[in-house]
Amino acid sequence: MNEAGAWTDERVELLKKLWSDGLSASQIAAELGNVTRNAVIGKVHRLGLSGRAKSAAAPATPRNAAPRKAPARAPSHPMNNAAGATRGTHALAPHFATQPEADIEAEQAPRPSEDVVIPFSERVTIMELREYMCRWPMGDPTTPEFRFCGARSQTGMPYCSHHARIAYQPAADRRRDRSKVRA
DNA sequence: CCCTGATTCGC
DNA sequence: GCGAATCAGG
Numbered sequence: 001m002n003e004a005g006a007w008t009d010e011r012v013e014l015l016k017k018l019w020s021d022g023l024s025a026s027q028i029a030a031e032l033g034n035v036t037r038n039a040v041i042g043k044v045h046r047l048g049l050s051g052r053a054k055s056a057a058a059p060a061t062p063r064n065a066a067p068r069k070a071p072a073r074a075p076s077h078p079m080n081n082a083a084g085a086t087r088g089t090h091a092l093a094p095h096f097a098t099q100p101e102a103d104i105e106a107e108q109a110p111r112p113s114e115d116v117v118i119p120f121s122e123r124v125t126i127m128e129l130r131e132y133m134c135r136w137p138m139g140d141p142t143t144p145e146f147r148f149c150g151a152r153s154q155t156g157m158p159y160c161s162h163h164a165r166i167a168y169q170p171a172a173d174r175r176r177d178r179s180k181v182r183a
Numbered sequence: 184c185c186c187t188g189a190t191t192c193g194c
Numbered sequence: 195g196c197g198a199a200t201c202a203g204g
Binding site for chain 2: 195196197198199200201202203204
């Protein structure tokens with residue numbers, strides 16, 4: 001039996017198709033299965049593919065053909081200098097405090113349904129969905145166009161700040177008499 | 184933080 | 195030939 005990670009003609013063909021289609025290496029790797037994105041990239045270059053179609057689904061790096069300047073991998077020097085440690089540095093910016101939201105129940109507006117304006121940051125597919133991304137469903141789950149919000153979510157928060165507010169709406173007593181609260 | 188592709192080199 | 199490790203950039 002063929003190994004899962006073997007580059008069969010069909011796999012290569014699919015690789016070419018997806019690569020030309022504009023999918024990123026990681027997405028192609030996920031689609032193929034049992035292969036890492038490095039494997040895909042390596043194969044792509046080995047096949048002579050590159051540059052594919054610009055303006056793709058995830059054109060993170062629009063530029064083509066790297067100027068090739070980095071020695072890549074330094075066998076002599078493991079990593080004692082700042083060569084591989086500089087990336088770890090990160091400046092701590094004034095983070096936005098989590099909205100305390102004390103008591104806000106002035107919902108005198110009935111709001112027929114949901115007129116909530118969703119700031120479509122970047123919808124993502126199930127594949128692109130990461131653990132730290134907002135899982136707010138968008139569209140019908142039965143359609144292939146189903147996506148998730150994908151915005152940044154705080155730690156322990158399945159949704160972004162905006163959707164979290166919607167998901168965690170108070171009891172359900174919106175316009176009802178909420179003066180009576182069951183103990 | 185995450186992501187992307189490019190490159191090198193040991194296997 | 196293959197791909198992990200690494201690099202470099204967004």
